[in-house]
């Protein structure tokens with residue numbers, strides 16, 4: 149007699165599913181599911197995030213990958229993202245038009261409530277926001293002669309340092325933030341190289357493109373031309389004074405602020421209000437000052453020009469201020485600002501029409517890049533216009549990169565297998581449940597219910613052998629533990645009467 153030892157582990161006895169559709173459904177389902185799972189796993193696991201710097205985070209985020217529009221619970225691990233950057237007060241910056249360089253001087257947010265209506269911030273938190281609502285509060289022209297370096301003197305006896313004060317806003321994540329910028333323009337700065345004498349210097353502008361950024365190309369031409377014209381005029385005025393043995397101007401400053409009554413025509417000589425001081429060096433430490441009060445408090449360029457007030461540089465200085473005003477608005481991308489020389493061909497022609505006259509009144513510093521009027525050159529330069537600007541800076545971004553071949557294969561394979569196994573279990577559980585509910589004998593082995601089929605012999609051979617050996621042996625209970633899932637287990641329990649028979 150064989151001894152019966154029961155292990156705590158058991159094995160399953162399987163029966164083929166009695167459905168004609170089962171095999172094709174499983175094979176087709178397997179293929180479809182494999183394709184679907186591979187697709188999903190590729191999207192959610194196929195990429196690594198790597199750190200990169202980008203100067204255009206909006207494009208970096210939006211270009212990203214083909215499934216970036218998918219719900220984030222699938223793709224959160226592979227979505228490209230960028231951090232905003234902090235631009236601290238006193239930092240130099242420039243825009244993506246790559247023209248002038250600005251210093252950030254003040255950052256604040258409007259605050260309601262307590263008496264102090266602005267909250268000063270240490271830095272501008274910036275995420276490629278378009279610069280908005282810029283206004284130029286004033287433009288100052290500082291004139292100097294003998295106090296400059298010998299190097300600068302060789303280019304031009306007089307120098308002009310132009311400084312503009314600008315306020316702008318951005319619409320950021322934390323709401324509207326305002327900031328002040330200043331920019332300085334000096335065509336012959338202290339760092340100019342002596343080897344560039346009699347050449348176009350191109351100072352203060354980072355880059356120029358007469359095709360793509362024609363407005364700024366003309367802005368630079370206007371600025372350098374009126375800078376050269378103004379400084380040479382100062383030189384002529386002093387030479388004349390010396391001729392007549394009269395004391396001459398040693399230094400001077402002019403401040404241009406937009407006229408209160410917001411004039412929209414930039415050609416108008418009332419466009420700016422002007423205030424100024426000129427110091428006349430009388431020698432032996434004596435000096436006198438020229439200021440507007442000398443002329444019945446008149447502050448407009450039109451008035452000063454009309455009465456031919458000394459020194460006679462008002463038109464050149466006014467044109468220089470207007471050139472800088474327009475160049476800054478163009479550089480900062482102020483699309484909606486109407487008073488702008490560089491936006492309109494006729495206005496630009498008006499301000500460039502004196503270029504040939506100006507070229508007869510320049511010192512050794514050669515202006516440029518354009519030295520002829522707009523109508524003559526417009527076929528060779530691109531279209532005028534103002535485009536929106538952003539501050540140029542670098543952002544730290546995390547962008548997805550496809551894993552290497554072997555790594556990708558393994559990752560997707562493992563994830564696919566997990567999904568396929570889960571799907572198989574769910575499918576067989578459901579099928580078993582439906583089948584068992586419909587058919588009472590479905591959880592009995594085929595031999596027990598007296599049926600015969602092609603697939604059951606192997607499973608039941610041991611059982612059949614035993615029953616032929618001893619016909620008295622009965623199996624009372626055959627249980628199928630369907631909870632075990634894919635492998636059906638049939639528990640054969642010998643009844644107590646069978647036990648008795650064996651013992652006999």
Ligand SMILES: *[C@@H]1O[C@H](CO)[C@@H](O)[C@H](O)[C@H]1NC(C)=O
Pocket residue numbers: 244245278361535536537538
């Ligand atoms: C600067 O950036 C803005 C916003 O992205 C864009 O519209 C504009 O064309 C850019 N300008 C240049 C010169 O690249």
Ligand SMILES: *[C@@H]1O[C@H](CO)[C@@H](O)[C@H](O)[C@H]1NC(C)=O
Pocket residue numbers: 253254285314315327328
């Ligand atoms: C910034 O500009 C505003 C408006 O022009 C001015 O009131 C403010 O004083 C400026 N801030 C600084 C620090 O210059």
Ligand SMILES: *[C@@H]1O[C@H](CO)[C@@H](O)[C@H](O)[C@H]1NC(C)=O
Pocket residue numbers: 206275276277278319320321538
């Ligand atoms: C870039 O994206 C930020 C945040 O979405 C937005 O505030 C900014 O205006 C965008 N910049 C451009 C140039 O579109």
Ligand SMILES: *[C@@H]1O[C@H](CO)[C@@H](O)[C@H](O)[C@H]1NC(C)=O
Pocket residue numbers: 384387388391
């Ligand atoms: C100075 O005077 C001389 C002759 O007296 C004259 O030739 C010259 O053109 C004058 N220069 C100016 C700048 O007036």
Ligand SMILES: *[C@@H]1O[C@H](CO)[C@@H](O)[C@H](O)[C@H]1NC(C)=O
Pocket residue numbers: 385388389392394
């Ligand atoms: C030269 O100076 C004299 C004397 O101050 C003045 O009368 C004359 O208008 C000046 N000429 C020029 C061209 O500045």
Ligand SMILES: *[C@@H]1O[C@H](CO)[C@@H](O)[C@H](O)[C@H]1NC(C)=O
Pocket residue numbers: 408421
């Ligand atoms: C400008 O206008 C304001 C009020 O609108 C006034 O207080 C100020 O005195 C004006 N300034 C000048 C220079 O006219």
Ligand SMILES: *[C@@H]1O[C@H](CO)[C@@H](O)[C@H](O)[C@H]1NC(C)=O
Pocket residue numbers: 407408409411418420421422447448449
């Ligand atoms: C401002 O412009 C008006 C003309 O619109 C002019 O009459 C006035 O004198 C100008 N004010 C100053 C201070 O220049």
Ligand SMILES: *[C@@H]1O[C@H](CO)[C@@H](O)[C@H](O)[C@H]1NC(C)=O
Pocket residue numbers: 463464467498499502505
């Ligand atoms: C151009 O020159 C003419 C004649 O000298 C003068 O009336 C006009 O104001 C000048 N225009 C500019 C923009 O300098």
Ligand SMILES: CC(=O)N[C@H]1CO[C@H](CO)[C@@H](O)[C@@H]1O
Pocket residue numbers: 442443444455
């Ligand atoms: C209206 C008026 O008083 N105008 C005077 C302003 O000053 C100039 C020069 O000082 C005089 O010539 C004007 O008469």
